[in-house]
Amino acid sequence: MAVRVLAFFDSRYQTSTELQALTGEADPWRGLREGRPLSRQHPPLNTPTSLGYYDLSNADTAARVVGLARYVGIDGFVIDCSWSGDHYVTGSAPVLPFCDHSFTLAYRWRNDQDPFWQAPAAAENRSRRAAALIAALSTGPATDLRGRRLVILASPDALHAPTATLALLREEAQKAGWPGIYFAGTSADGTARFLDNGFDAALDPGPADWQPCPPENQPAGFEFLEAMAGLRDSVDFFDRFYSYGSSVVLRMMNRGNRGKVFPCVFPAYHDWLIHQDGGATNLIGTNTQLFIQFLENAITFSRERFGPDESVVFLQSWNGWNEGSQIEPSLLDGDLIFNATRNAIDRARYTERSHSAAAPIDQDLAQRSTLLCDALRVL
């Protein structure tokens, strides 16, 4: 089976009362329409072109969105599942009619925003809540890894009792008729350290949550005082700026030593729009060719590192307009990133076919070689 490329998808771009209630925002595009950079150092906001400020509630629009993602070579979307206060919400309904076995859905449970699971609770309540979660995650053709339905946790560290929680969810999934759950946890530090808790794999966090390199801006105390006195651009102090090149290269460096962690690839990232009071992460010096190679090599890595039925790469994102990571055609980039994504996937799929005749290396042999070489390094 080919490596699957799954793109994070923001389902809020629709007229849905429950999503509006969840976000407290009647117009999901308002922030993008009205946002203005707070500093000349903030990368400009980009706005949609060919798809426009769309409403997924319109079936034709949803069809076009999924159609474009398929055209690029993406195999499915990952949609957030959040607790609204009395039930779980995904907002996936508009795209469901356009998904099938060749374009599947996976869900990321925003457990970091779900306080119930961050503290002890009565067993009965936990079961009821788990059943509700499984019901919400049951919609749409599922993304299967190793024959089990993929569920991503936004923050494994936020779970009060991770092992028991995963076991409970597996139990509820079984009751719901699922073939099983494949749990992937977003790793806060890019490692697979929490797999012992019952997770099957980890995945790289997004640029805002983890950077393998130091920020480019590290102002000293004097500069802080200047900023406070209005003599200096305050984002120098309050935001973090990283080089896109260093950031993506270091994410993949010595990656094999980080354990079973799926790569997360992004063409750009700057979230100053959602961090107006500081604390934004901004990648500078984005480079389309580097992005193509990032994606292509991540697919290669996933193919060579993981089993054929659990090779996956995550793309952040299909429509993360508020963080500048979108693949959809845009005003500033035209279809540059859109086509770059397609090119990278085309390249990777072609080389995947040519490489497929080479047999995978036995994991036991790989482990023995690693232990031996580590010992020789020490000696």
Next chain:
Amino acid sequence: MLSGLAVSGPDKRIEAFDFTFSKGALRETEILDSTTSPPGRYVLEVARRIATAAPSAQLIAVANPLLPLGSRQLIDWLKTGLTGPAVISGHDNFPLCYVLPRRCVDELARFLTVLSTADADIDARLLAGILGEDVIQTKFPGLSIAPYPVSTSTGWFQGTERQKVLKILATHATHLVETNPAWRTLPFAVYHPYHAGSIVFFSVASRFVSTPLFQRHIVCSSYQDIVAAAGGTLVPEWLDQPWLPRDNSIGEPQYFAKALERLGPATTDNMFISFMRYSRISGFGPFHMVDQDRFSLGESITAPDQTWALQQRRTLKICQQPPAPLKVLFHINGGVPIKSYPDKQAKIVFQALRSFGVEISVIGRSDLASVGARPVTADKTDLLLQAVQDHHIFVGLDSFPHHFVRNVLGWPTIGLFGATTAANFGGGWDAHYRSLDAAMPCHPCNGDHQCPVFKRQECANYVPAEQVVAAVLAMASTVYGFRA
């Protein structure tokens, strides 16, 4: 962008065609990306595709492949002037578009490969010569292309000097057509004289071309043994000139001028010559060099399954010695540190393999004898051949020994890739071949002397020792039944 128009019927109906350089899918609107193909080869390919798609077309307009031109622009320029063969150019004489009668594709196809695509006067005269009829020249006064960029967003690297080479060869072709009554029967030669690894790929490629446009191959005489061993189908035209130094002390165009002089009129007056040194950035497409060279030599390759890289038709040979002790031959020295497998890792590989009873030999590195690696001299092809036959597995860099051992000898091989990519230069994947790289986003950088990201001498994309060790032991087990 590669585009063109078909003009059919008495009402001169126009159909537009837009193609792109393929990234691997080779869809109907994509054309294989080949670094060794001159722009003229793409003029031919676009014309071929249009002729197939529009079988009744009498005229075919092809945009200059060097330019980012779409069919819509061509229609704007040509909608009223499509009456016969023509070359449309900017006011600086840079060709924008060729209007070709259909027989250019059917009977005269190979002549399109020597179009300069950089000088409308030369190309118009060449076309007039081969067609035997007037060729209209139209210049747009408001448009000037020069200076043409050294590298372009569509993957060309050209520069003025390289385009002079194309002009010289187009002029040479025109001269042959105008002065030699037997010009239609003269052979076509490819100019691709160096380097050793490239000659291996080119020779192998020539064996897998079903509709060859070329008969001769201008190649440095120092590569006679490689050409003979690789069994290429092109007749060599030996160039008695040392191959181009890799230190950039001599430019490719300057070398070319000397080469023409060295070949002499007795040779050059009797053949058309097409420049097939690299014209495009080699890592732009995912296609193997053998497929890129097959395309250059005339093969259209319109579907992934037609690529050599996806076909299992390689020579496979193995060592006839008993599996134990397992003997592995390494080539880890790429000439400059960025191209060499890091010494620190290599020493660990050797020590680890020796602990499994594996005997290690290494080409050209007597300094590694201290870690138990037996030094081997293999600076001649026959010495390399001898050394390989004494070993079960060859482990090498993206360099001539690797390409020769895998593609000509068919030996079990592991390729180590740093700054360049296995997709372009690997060995065709099966149980007898594996490529290793660290899948870094900077890969391939095609860096020559230092890492462009970390500014170090070593390439971070080379895999760590444990992966080399595991790959060697896995291949030894699969191919020879060796148990570590």
